[in-house]
Structures are given as structure tokens and as C-alpha cells.
Amino acid sequence: MNHEKNLAQRAALFKALGHPARLLMLNLMREHSRHGEELAAILSLNPATVSHHLAKLAEAGLVTPRKEQYYQVYSLRGDLLKKTLMEMVQMPQETLSTGVEQDAFRAKVLHTFFKHGRLTQIPSQRKKVQIILETIAAEFEPGRKYEEREVNHILLDFNEDFASLRRYLIEFNLLARDKGIYWCVEK
Amino acid sequence: MNHEKNLAQRAALFKALGHPARLLMLNLMREHSRHGEELAAILSLNPATVSHHLAKLAEAGLVTPRKEQYYQVYSLRGDLLKKTLMEMVQMPQETLSTGVEQDAFRAKVLHTFFKHGRLTQIPSQRKKVQIILETIAAEFEPGRKYEEREVNHILLDFNEDFASLRRYLIEFNLLARDKGIYWCVEK
DNA sequence: TTTGTAATTAGACGAATGTCAAAACAGATT
């Protein structure tokens, strides 16, 4: 996809702005166009170095060159600079929010604490417990009522300590109970 | 002065934004706060690397950390990102416009073509000729009238080819002539 | 065409940056 390219492009823009000499050049060009030799003299840099910097700025679309008599004159492209940092940082939702984000963390946690479909250990961090319990709670059909021994039976598939699991599920508000009848909480 | 620090700070901000992993982190934090381990899992990076990136973002003032249970949770500082690129690039006038800009180029040109107060050669680039001639024209008192032989005498101090200099000065509109009388043009 | 001048490229080299493994740290849980 072009998301990668897009990402690299954005990074390149900021990278182009991330050097003192180049910031100074842009400020000088803010007043009027400049040619390489002039910038080199003002900044006390070698013309080759200036050329190198200008290439980066041009590649990022921040300046545009034009020929003029002997000189290659560079001028500022103001339109790009009018955007906010946020606009430049922000990437399309789809690039990130397709659930991939949390899935990576979920997957890691699940892989750590589940072996062959069974819960090997209950993590001590609440965020991880949450993930574990959500996975277990998915085994219960929404809307259906369960007897306590049905609940125990299901939980027993995950770990022999079904009582702790049941308690956790209620504590985390994933399971509800009334008069010995259980049901899973709607999301 | 703090101009230097200011300049380095600005560059550091952009440098912090100039890396794909850090851009992704900011985008992830745009939805909600994140802790290091989570980011490491999502980005498939070593926790140490993530910590390093987060430190750069924090130093640039783009994110702020807070402790939360086991975790160090980082959240986005939106205010900074609201500014435009131009606002971040732009430096106070005084830092640049005190005439230092052009002076550097002038100095270089003058050093190249003047030796011991005498003009060793007339440059072929108009921008440089302009600088040379302005320097020579400064020898004439504003308002005062000069005979042609007085003009020649002054120019002879710079170069034996006084006739060419005189012609150039008029061509560049630095000296004016009427009926054999010369005067320097007001700025 | 020849010459001169600014711009760019190539090459080299030191400095800064990104990455990870391992160790040290900090702080909550037990």
C-alpha cells in the first residue's frame, strides 16, 4: 500500500525541517529568494553543503528552484508551511484503526497466558487480566441465562480454578448474577 | 544570546517528528493514552527502543507521561500540534535582519576583488559588480558637484582603468552627469 | 568556441541516530 510511502514522506518533511542550517535558510528565503552562493556566504558553509541542504528542502517540497542568469535561485513554497503540525502528523484512520493497534498487544498477552486453549496463569496487571477475561467472556452467548454449574463447566475448560475466574468476571463487569442465575453483560 | 538555543529547540522539535515510528506513536496516542509496552507490541519494537523514542517526544514537549498503576502512560499534548509549520519555522526578525544577511555576501565579494584598497578585477556577475560599485560610490559626498577630472582622480585610487569605472557607475545609476558635472545619486 | 563561474555529484570521514540485549531501576503486589 501507499501508506508506507505516505508515512516515509511525512517523516522526510519533518526531517528536512529538523536541522538548524535548513531552518535558517528557510527564514532567509522568507524575505526573498536566494541563490546558493549567497546562502553559503551568510551561513559560512561550503557551497556543496548548501547544495545538499537545498536538495533536501526541495525534495520535501518546501522550496522550488528556478534558473536566473548565472544563478539557481531558490524560493519558499508558502502553501505547505500554512498547514498545522497536526495536519502533517495525522494519518488516515484506516491506516491504523482497523483494529490492528490493540490486536498486537492482545495477541501478545494471549500468547503469553494461554497454552493450547487453557489459561496457564492469571496475570497480575489489570489491563492484561481484562484482556484474558474478555476472551473468556466471549464463550458466553449474549442474552442467554446460565445456571451456576453451567458457568463452572465452561470456565473449567480454561482453568481448574473456576471459582476465581467466576469472581473475576463479575468484578470486571463482564458477567452479571442474580439469585444464582448468570448472564453476560452487553457491550 | 538565546537565539541559538531557540534555533536548536525548533530543530529538535522537527527532528522528533522526523521518524516513522514516532509519527505512528503520535497517531496511536491521538486516540487515547498509551503505555510503553503496548506501543512496543503494536510497532514490533524492543521496549528499550520505544522508551528512547518516547524520551525524544517528551523532550520536544509533544507528549507528557504520568504514572498509572504499573505503567508509565504517555498522552498527546495537543496544543503544540495546533501551530502551523510556519509559526514553528519563523524566527524573530532581529535574529536575522540586522543586516548581517547580506553583509556576509558583501564581505566575501569585497574580499575577493579588493586587495589593499585597490580593485584587482571587475567581476562579471551583475550582483557582484553592483556591490563593488556601491562601495566605490560611497567615496563621493552626497550633494557635492564634481568636475570630471576630480571624478577620475578618485577612481584612479581604485583602478587605473578609471574610464570604465566611471562608465559603470553611470550605467548602474550610482553617479549622474550633466554637461561635464558629476554628482552621486541619492539613495 | 573557448573560458569562466555557479551548482551539483562523488568520495571520504567523523558525528549523530536507531536498534537491540543485558543490566540496573522503580514501584506496586504479595
Place this chain on the structure above:
DNA sequence: AATCTGTTTTGACATTCGTCTAATTACAAA
């Protein structure tokens, strides 16, 4: 107090970046 776990630091290594000199290129001026 002892332990466990996420975070940060340290050290090492490869990569990228900034800078210069020297060589090359592109063109305007003569």
C-alpha cells in the same frame, strides 16, 4: 521484606547524516 514487572539506562553495533575537498556538470559571457 521479598518479589515481580514495566521502564529506563548502558554498551555495542550498524546505519544514516553533515561536512568538506576534489572532480564533474551545466551554462552564460566573451
